[in-house]
């Protein structure tokens with residue numbers, strides 16, 4: 505890999521003459537494509553970097569492309585430049601049968617006319633290039649493969665693509681490391697690298713410490729783009745969602761695990777508060793928080809009419825928060841996980857819990873995701889998740905959720921020295937906000953699951969908080 509190779513690729517916007525037509529079809533079909541429901545009307549090249557020489561087979565091109573789409577109503581009349589996506593494109597004459605699911609298309613025009621282009625993460629040869637680049641701290645054009653000096657990466661680790669549902673795309677190397685290639689890219693420090701780095705440097709054992717990462721410094725943009733994060737793979741781990749469902753199916757008690765999860769969450773919060781700034785949220789900030797919750801409720805009720813009968817009672821939850829703040833109550837805010845649920849917790853075979861995926865809610869801006877927030881927000885996310893598991897069981901097991909929720913809070917209290925239930929108004933507001941978000945999420949993505957958050961909406965609007 506050489507700078508010369510990279511420049512050659514990036515100076516060739518005609519690559520899109522070849523790749524544009526197949527990519528316009530292929531992109532909207534990807535799970536991680538954020539602009540679903542609107543056609544891709546054009547693509548523009550942000551950067552192109554050859555990671556394997558253009559003359560060889562396969563050819564491997566790292567691409568950042570902007571997808572232009574007609575504005576969605578949600579974006580209002582404001583013109584939007586289009587989301588930027590990271591792609592790893594393989595090019596071969598003919599695709600071997602094992603790579604058939606990776607096919608993107610056969611360009612008809614431009615420099616790649618007549619060749620086959622495919623999603624290169626399926627190709628172990630291509631995936632191996634990424635790990636080697638991190639191991640050797642390669643610099644290829646504007647791409648910087650960097651790493652944490654303390655962790656050694658040995659050669660010869662065989663890559664395989666992670667096949668489970670996810671928002672980005674990951675490759676596992678020899679059950680030793682996992683590389684997450686972020687798909688929708690925005691400039692700035694990504695919390696999915698920032699927070700695990702801070703936590704591991706703080707000695708917090710509750711996150712797999714980042715081993716390496718990929719960043720790009722692009723012309724005309726002050727902030728770096730964080731493109732991928734490599735971390736140790738927790739071998740044989742089960743995620744909390746899977747484990748909870750398994751125990752529920754056997755009518756097994758899950759409170760010991762819920763308590764351990766509460767402790768792990770509090771440990772992460774403590775370490776983050778120790779290293780990163782904390783701020784006090786006074787009346788104005790709490791009011792703004794409650795107003796945001798009320799606006800999201802309005803938007804969700806417009807989109808999902810089933811919410812409408814409950815809207816007045818749910819609004820009063822947020823009004824109570826504003827009233828409480830007006831009495832002079834203040835809360836401490838700090839960096840938190842931001843999107844915590846059972847699926848973001850991994851239990852190792854020895855029973856240790858780690859938290860993963862610190863990216864925050866992908867629909868929010870990076871600035872919002874990096875803002876200090878009350879820790880109760882993460883607690884509310886977990887409480888919702890126990891409720892989710894219990895209500896997706898057949899038959900639903902609400903008493904299982906009640907026990908787990910109480911155990912999580914008591915585990916949290918042991919480690920944090922503060923019981924999140926002593927903030928009932930804020931906790932209920934965050935839980936309500938999350939349930940409203942879930943109603944919208946399920947209506948859009950998994951309509952069969954809508955009854956699960958709707959059960960919580962009924963409970964919360966009736967003032968039942970356990």
Ligand SMILES: Nc1ncnc2c1ncn2[C@@H]1O[C@H](COP(=O)(O)OP(=O)(O)O)[C@@H](O)[C@H]1O
Nearest residue numbers: 670671672673682712735736737738741860861
């Ligand atoms: N360090 C790890 N060790 C083992 N498995 C992991 C690790 N990190 C992630 N995973 C697995 O990969 C899946 C996707 O990871 P995640 O960070 O949630 O990606 P995404 O943001 O794309 O949804 C997780 O649900 C988990 O099963």
Ligand SMILES: O=P(O)(O)O[C@H]1O[C@H](CO)[C@@H](O[C@H]2O[C@H](CO)[C@@H](O)[C@H](O)[C@H]2O)[C@H](O)[C@H]1O
Nearest residue numbers: 671745843845846847885888889890892942945
């Ligand atoms: O996985 P992401 O971090 O992208 O989060 C989105 O998808 C989640 C589902 O995969 C969704 O979580 C909801 O369902 C979970 C069970 O599948 C449950 O554990 C969570 O508590 C519930 O919120 C999440 O809301 C959504 O943002």
